[in-house]
Amino acid sequence: MSLMVLGTSSHAGKSTVVAALCRVLANRGISVAPFKSQNMSLNSYVTSDGCEIGIAQAMQAFAARAEPRAEMNPILLKPKGDATSQVVLMGHPYKDVPARDYYLETGFLLEQALSAARVLEEDYGHLVVEGAGGAAEMNLYSRDIANVLLARALKYPIILVADIERGGVFAQVYGTIKLLPDDIAPLVKGVIINKFRGDPEIFAQGIEILEKISGVPVLGVLPYARIDLPSEDSLSIGEKKSIDHPVRIGIIRLPHISNFCDFEHLEKRARVEYIPLGNPLRDFDCIIIPGTKNTVEDLAQVWISGTADEIRHARNEGIPIIGICGGYQMLGREVVDSGVESCQGIHRGIGILDVVTRFDRYEKKTEQVTLEARPIGPLLSAMGRVSGYEIHMGVTERGAVEEAFRGEGAATPDGLVFGTYLHGLFSNASAVDALLTCLYARRGLCYVPDSGDPDPYEDLAALFSDHVRMDLILPYFE
Numbered sequence: 001m002s003l004m005v006l007g008t009s010s011h012a013g014k015s016t017v018v019a020a021l022c023r024v025l026a027n028r029g030i031s032v033a034p035f036k037s038q039n040m041s042l043n044s045y046v047t048s049d050g051c052e053i054g055i056a057q058a059m060q061a062f063a064a065r066a067e068p069r070a071e072m073n074p075i076l077l078k079p080k081g082d083a084t085s086q087v088v089l090m091g092h093p094y095k096d097v098p099a100r101d102y103y104l105e106t107g108f109l110l111e112q113a114l115s116a117a118r119v120l121e122e123d124y125g126h127l128v129v130e131g132a133g134g135a136a137e138m139n140l141y142s143r144d145i146a147n148v149l150l151a152r153a154l155k156y157p158i159i160l161v162a163d164i165e166r167g168g169v170f171a172q173v174y175g176t177i178k179l180l181p182d183d184i185a186p187l188v189k190g191v192i193i194n195k196f197r198g199d200p201e202i203f204a205q206g207i208e209i210l211e212k213i214s215g216v217p218v219l220g221v222l223p224y225a226r227i228d229l230p231s232e233d234s235l236s237i238g239e240k241k242s243i244d245h246p247v248r249i250g251i252i253r254l255p256h257i258s259n260f261c262d263f264e265h266l267e268k269r270a271r272v273e274y275i276p277l278g279n280p281l282r283d284f285d286c287i288i289i290p291g292t293k294n295t296v297e298d299l300a301q302v303w304i305s306g307t308a309d310e311i312r313h314a315r316n317e318g319i320p321i322i323g324i325c326g327g328y329q330m331l332g333r334e335v336v337d338s339g340v341e342s343c344q345g346i347h348r349g350i351g352i353l354d355v356v357t358r359f360d361r362y363e364k365k366t367e368q369v370t371l372e373a374r375p376i377g378p379l380l381s382a383m384g385r386v387s388g389y390e391i392h393m394g395v396t397e398r399g400a401v402e403e404a405f406r407g408e409g410a411a412t413p414d415g416l417v418f419g420t421y422l423h424g425l426f427s428n429a430s431a432v433d434a435l436l437t438c439l440y441a442r443r444g445l446c447y448v449p450d451s452g453d454p455d456p457y458e459d460l461a462a463l464f465s466d467h468v469r470m471d472l473i474l475p476y477f478e
Helices: 014-027 055-063 099-124 138-143 148-154 169-179 200-214 234-239 260-267 295-304 307-316 326-330 429-442 456-467
Strands: 003-007 033-035 038-040 044-046 052-054 075-081 084-089 092-098 127-130 158-163 188-196 218-223 248-253 271-276 286-289 321-324 334-337 345-348 355-359 364-372 385-393 395-398 417-420
Touching: 003 014, 003 148, 014 033, 014 055, 014 127, 014 158, 014 188, 014 456, 033 055, 033 099, 044 055, 044 364, 044 385, 052 055, 052 075, 055 127, 055 456, 075 099, 084 099, 092 099, 092 364, 099 127, 099 138, 099 148, 138 148, 158 169, 169 188, 169 200, 188 200, 200 218, 218 456, 248 260, 260 271, 260 429, 286 307, 286 326, 295 307, 295 326, 295 334, 295 345, 307 321, 321 326, 326 355, 326 417, 385 429
Parallel strands: 003 127, 003 158, 033 127, 038 075, 158 188, 188 218, 248 271, 248 286, 286 321, 321 417, 334 355
Antiparallel strands: 044 052, 075 084, 084 092, 334 345, 355 395, 364 385
16 A cells, blocks of 8 residues: 645645655665655756656655655656746656646646556555645646546545644645545545644644544644755745854855755855845855756846846955856856757856857756866865766857866866856765865864764654654555
8 A cells, every 4th residue: 555645735844744754664664665746846856867856756765765766756847937847757858838738738647647656656565645736726626637636546545734834724624625526535544734833732622623623633743843855946945044154155046046955065064045136246255156947048137137247246356156057057158049948049158167058959968977076276176076966958068168077067277166067066075075165264264074964864754753643654554
């Protein structure tokens, strides 16, 4: 048997609950895999065989001690703007589709998703399935391949997750269950209340009321907790709190920012701030231009807002500047688009790196890589070997500039500006230590490398086990 986790709304905590269940079950020796038929996110991950999936499903796979696979997230939607998304199907680009046309493919995409789920069932025996958004979006029932249509096909027991922090938890739970189709509502076997702050004893009567009005047991109340898991989507940026720290790193908040989870290890060791376009950059120790789903359009906004001039001024002041993926492309002399990525034409880059990027084909490079940093300047010289993954369209040609890594990227002669396609660079301790050692030294301070992070999945599993009745959940995995 398997289980489905639906939410009363977006951002209720479904991804975290699925990850917690995966680790608790794995710790009990139960073979399990995560599954989300359709995800919309610009934070993605590349599997070992070069497939692209949502970062949340990769995170859940790690929690389950399983290798991330395309089947775990067969449909990934990557918004590009103008109500258009790139559809990544079974790990590879399928097509760009306007929202009004996407639902024309409901039958085909549901068939693809169910096929992937059956493969995982065969290989792992048990699935923990995550829905998307709110489960009771009545106007979407006829084409909701992530919730209602999937639940109807799989017929798994359902756990409903509600976010008490938003308020109105009684209406969330009762309303969702009562609005679900008549054949789906009986599948709801339990409710988990998430993000609770304060004394749970105060909510004891609330549990009794919820169980009475819904007819479904409350399996647990999860307290609000900060556990270091990768952020799933842009909603998480607004929740980030920079720590008080002598070193300030500014990350440009591009309109189509992607894979900002690249910097979450830095966030724990420096004051990392996501800077809106147009804001001054002169008080930062380092500036990072992150990835983007739309290099050309975001590059135009970088110029219009004045941020390009701020970055060029920072370079003149000797402030380290790093471009990751789309940020690397922007740092070049120009971006030439044949109409594949966005607007056809030659687009002026920020001009700090002597590189040119060309978008000639609707093809995406997706692969895991290990690179050796070249001995250029204080940052790259101290990094050594680093691992991560590439997810990008376009090809970047170097001019009179050296590689930042052997076979990849570009760097200025002093090494204080470099660009790379390597997502996950700062998930490497050596890269974090190299950057912070340099930035500390520039302030006359001494950086002491961190001894390492605890396993967040074990912390999550312990929290879940302490507050959720696993005795009522385990029978679904027998």
